[in-house]
Amino acid sequence: MIHPHNSATPLDIAVFHSVNRPATERRAASLIARRSIKGAYQAAWLLNAIACMDLTTLAGDDTPDRVRRLCAKARRPLADHIVAGLGLADMPRTGAVCVYPTMVATAVAALNGTGIPVAxxxxxxxxxxxxxxxxxAEIRYAVGQGAQEIDIVITxxxxxxxxxxxxxxxxxAMKDACGPAHMKAILATGDLATLSNVYAASRIAMQAGADFIKTSTGKEGVNATLPVGLTMCRAIRxxxxxxxxxxxFKPAGGMKTAKDALNWQMLMREELGRDWLRPGLFRLGASSMLADIERQLEHHVTGRYAASHRHALA
Incomplete structure (x- = not known):
């Protein structure tokens, strides 16, 4: 369940400040260099990553069948023998499924009764x-189709x-159009040139009422990076x-491995605290990452890596 709606506050550009890129990059590098999570602890962090994942398909050749397959994976992200080997009472599920507006109705129908929201x-x-x-109008259309979360892009x-x-x-205006749906503001940080711009855009988005701030569309030349994430987390703080x-906060784009999932969670833990390590306040915009997480969890359970064809595609 996502956190209650953010409330807008008046525009205040006096809160802006410059961001020291070299210092930010050093801090981001130190976060992942100083931590090594192994064994059962790693498995637990990877399970949490699944719970915080927006399983996503945003391709030009998306079809209803592809969306239904994605929703099936969201409902059952791990093979049964992995769930049993981990000693879990219930099958985990992803935080949401994210699609284009014309695919919302298909996703809503496929996820009916699961409680998994459609973004x-x-x-x-x-x-x-x-x-x-x-x-x-596009926001209102998506909400009318049943979307509970809207990922908007800024100019x-x-x-x-x-x-x-x-x-x-x-x-x-976009937040108002979302109505009951929660709004994630995509800043497209790879297009913003400086970390100072990233910080300023983050503060403005939150002042305007964004419920989440999100790094990227996944379509820019540079997508989610830890220095950008650190800047945005400090803006949230x-x-x-x-x-x-x-x-x-939602990083998206360029994240493909279980190690990436661990790194982003470590950033949240260090900069914002444990409260942000849950789906109500943290999402990972990814799909291919889930395959590697499942592979690593199978290794934890069985002691060996499975061939990729043994895991259902997201």
């Missing part, structure tokens, strides 16, 4: 270069040009200290 990208994903009224030019009021107003409002 939809919207607002002209991935570029967001559409008139605002059309972007808002990068507002950030690059320092048009903070325009960015705030755009995101606030600063926003919480200033307003008392709690906002979630």
């Amino acid at each position: 939809s990208v919207a607002t002209g994903f991935p570029a967001g270069l559409m008139p605002l009224d059309l972007r808002l 990068r030019a507002h950030v690059l040009g320092g048009h903070w009021s325009a960015l705030y107003d755009e995101i606030a 600063d926003h919480h200290a200033a307003t008392g409002h709690i906002v979630g």
Whole structure:
């Protein structure tokens, strides 16, 4: 279950500050260099990663059958013998399934009765270069189809040009269009040029009411990186200290391995604390990562790695 909605606060650009890139990169590198999780502890962290995963398909050749297959994997992300070997009472499940708006109804039907929410990208994903009224209409369409979470994209030019009021107003309008659905604001950090811009965009998105801030569409040249994640987590921490409002975080794009899942969780644990290590406040936007997690858990249970064809595709 996602955390209760974030409440918008007035625009305040006085909270912006510059971000020291070399220092941020050193801190991010030290987070993963100083930690090594093995054995049963690693298995537990990997199970938590599954629970926090937005299992995603956003391809141009998506079909209803592909979405149904993805939903089946979300319902049963691990093979039965792995679940039994881990001593789990119940089959784990992913945090959500994320699809295009036209696939929302298919996903909602496939996940009926599971409690797994459907997330939809919207607002002209991935570029967001559409008139605002059309972007808002796309949000309303996805919500009307049953999406419980909406991943919106911002206009990068507002950030690059320092048009903070325009960015705030755009995101606030999108939040209003989401209605009961929770909104994740995709900053497309690979397009924002500097970590200072990433920090500023993060603060604006949260001030405008975003329930989550998200790194990337997965379509940029550079997607989720730990220095960017560190910058955004510190923006979340600063926003919480200033307003008392709690906002979630979602890295997405470029994450493929179980090691990536461990690294991102370590970042959350170190920078935001244990409360952010649950699906209500943390999501991993990925699909291929699940295959490697399942492979590592099979090794933990059996002592050997299975061939990739033994695990159902996400």
